[in-house]
Every structure is written in structure tokens, then in C-alpha cells.
Amino acid sequence: MSQPKKLPSVLSVGEVARRSGVAVSTLHFYETKGLIAAERSRGNQRRYARDVLRRLSIIRVAIDLGFTLVEITELLKPIPPGVTPSAQDVKNMIEGWRHAINQRIEGLALLRDNLDGCIGCGCLSKDDCPLRNPDDSLSSQGAGAVLLTKQTSR
Amino acid sequence: MSQPKKLPSVLSVGEVARRSGVAVSTLHFYETKGLIAAERSRGNQRRYARDVLRRLSIIRVAIDLGFTLVEITELLKPIPPGVTPSAQDVKNMIEGWRHAINQRIEGLALLRDNLDGCIGCGCLSKDDCPLRNPDDSLSSQGAGAVLLTKQTSR
DNA sequence: ATAAAACCTCAAGTATGCTTGAGGTCAATA
DNA sequence: TATTGACCTCAAGCATACTTGAGGTTTTAT
Numbered sequence: 001m002s003q004p005k006k007l008p009s010v011l012s013v014g015e016v017a018r019r020s021g022v023a024v025s026t027l028h029f030y031e032t033k034g035l036i037a038a039e040r041s042r043g044n045q046r047r048y049a050r051d052v053l054r055r056l057s058i059i060r061v062a063i064d065l066g067f068t069l070v071e072i073t074e075l076l077k078p079i080p081p082g083v084t085p086s087a088q089d090v091k092n093m094i095e096g097w098r099h100a101i102n103q104r105i106e107g108l109a110l111l112r113d114n115l116d117g118c119i120g121c122g123c124l125s126k127d128d129c130p131l132r133n134p135d136d137s138l139s140s141q142g143a144g145a146v147l148l149t150k151q152t153s154r
Numbered sequence: 155m156s157q158p159k160k161l162p163s164v165l166s167v168g169e170v171a172r173r174s175g176v177a178v179s180t181l182h183f184y185e186t187k188g189l190i191a192a193e194r195s196r197g198n199q200r201r202y203a204r205d206v207l208r209r210l211s212i213i214r215v216a217i218d219l220g221f222t223l224v225e226i227t228e229l230l231k232p233i234p235p236g237v238t239p240s241a242q243d244v245k246n247m248i249e250g251w252r253h254a255i256n257q258r259i260e261g262l263a264l265l266r267d268n269l270d271g272c273i274g275c276g277c278l279s280k281d282d283c284p285l286r287n288p289d290d291s292l293s294s295q296g297a298g299a300v301l302l303t304k305q306t307s308r
Numbered sequence: 309a310t311a312a313a314a315c316c317t318c319a320a321g322t323a324t325g326c327t328t329g330a331g332g333t334c335a336a337t338a
Numbered sequence: 339t340a341t342t343g344a345c346c347t348c349a350a351g352c353a354t355a356c357t358t359g360a361g362g363t364t365t366t367a368t
Binding site: 177179180197198217222 | 324325326327328333334335
């Protein structure tokens, strides 16, 4: 029998775009930012290793989590483009992500619980809303909205 | 005795900036976007009702949650600038926020749990990582990273 | 062999969310 | 009352994250 339909070992930029849902122009852009990398064909066209798809998945998820491209570049440092990382590298990176995610969740839960309080007290028009400027007497320190904001970890 | 130190009933733009931690230029900007409003003094200077501080708290929190200014404008529609909303209005609005927050938390938890799986299997270099492109055979539909991404509710 | 589709680079443009600056007015206080 | 700090408008600038377009080359399919 002939070989089972073989997946190509390198991908053109168009294939990567189709499979990842990321526009070609964005792939170019990410490359200039050092987020992804590609070999070149004899004729100077990009040829991506398959791992770029995994990498793009991670990048898009991170963007949705609110990380900037610069932050993502940092987070991905343990896994340089085109390099197959050690299992330990991967574990370390994922632990870092887990931490960031947990912090984000904690901030959101805190905010939600504060809002729950608001529902009970209808306090947006009162003086004791947790979303309210904590105390105008603190105003000289520019406190205010900053308090809650900080807890969301951004 | 003299009156207890009275909080001024209207605030200048500088006072609002100091108390809210939001820059004057940003207050101007938010005004052009319809997020906040102010009366004017005889000499055309902004005079804010105290409720603007509460409003700004909400706006900043929402920004940290990843809402755009346009979305926040929508979310704040039940509470037009300068109007004191009914308790019911407030409850409705907060319920909407709660919903959005819960969705965000669910997406993050899902992602975190997927990452937990990764820690067990070290699979970023394998074929079964939940962050990985789900299946290259789906590629013709531009699936890929989109799957996980969507679940984060943005 | 050739034509169409895909690719290349580089520059400029877009949207969001602000900040900065120029040029001038208002208001609090010494 | 005079001056200084706070305020005003409007235009332009900046960072992030991309997209669009011009002008030209490579690949692929027939």
C-alpha cells in the first residue's frame, strides 16, 4: 500500500494562516516582534515547522487573557521559536501561566463578590458601595478607584 | 459652633482627578466619549456632581476587566451621567456585570485546568496538549487556536 | 512554458485609549 | 488688583496591535 496521506513537514505562511485562523499579515507582524520564526525556501518564502501552530494557540490564548505581546514574548522565552523545549521547560512555563491566571481569577471573584454586596444594598446610590470611592477623606492621596482596580492584578 | 467641614457639592476637574486618580486629560477624553458629563461654571469650567467619582470607579474596574470604552458606554446606559438611577436600575446593571464576570472566570478556569493537564503530560512537545491545535485534520475549517480562544468569552 | 495564485518587502494607514503642547481664559489669594 | 495656578479648546503625537497597498518574485498547475 502507499504511504498514509502524509502531513507536510513544513508549512507555508498561507497554510499556517488557514490552520491557525491567524491572518498572513499578522504572522508577518508576529515575526517582526520575535513571537514566531520561520525558515526560508530557496525563493525566500517562509517555511514553518509544525510547532508554530501550537505556539500560535498559546499566543492567542494569552492575548485573550489580556497579556500584551511584549509580556507574551517574555512568557515564551523558555520556548524559543523553532526549538523543542525540555519537559521541564514546559512545566516551568505553564506554572508561570497558571499563577497569572489564578491571580486574574482571584481579582475577578473579588470584584464579583463586591458586586453581590451591591445587589443586596442597592448602594450605588448610597455611601457604602464597595465600588464607590472608598472615602472622600482619603482623596488627598489619590486613592479612590485605584483600590479595587489594583486587585484585579493588572 | 461652625458647620462641620462641608464637602463641596460640586467638584472641579482637578479635584476629580485627584480623588479618582484619573488624569485631567483622561477626564476630558472620557467626556468626549460620553462616559462622563459635567455642568459648566459661569466661566466655562467643568463642575462635576459627586456621583462622577462612583462612575469613574466603575469605569476603571470595567477597563481592567477588559471591556472597551464602547462596551462600557453600553453597560452604563442604565445610569446616564448626572442622573441618579433607581435601585432597580442599579440591580439590573450589576446583574449584567456579574454575568460578564462569571463568564470571564469560567473561561480562565477552563484554561487553567487545561494547563494543569499539560503539567501532567508535558505535552507541549507531544500531540495531545489541550493548547495544541486540536487536530490538524480540522485545519481546513480554520479551527485551531480559535477553539480555546472562544471559551474565554472575548 | 506559462499563467494564476501565493508569496515577498516596505511604507503607510486604522482603531483604541490616552497624553502633550500651543495659545489663551478664569479664579483664588496675597 | 495683580499674579499665579488651574482651567479651556483644539490639534497633534504616542503605544499597541494589526491591516492595506504598491510594486515585484516564486510556486504550482495545466
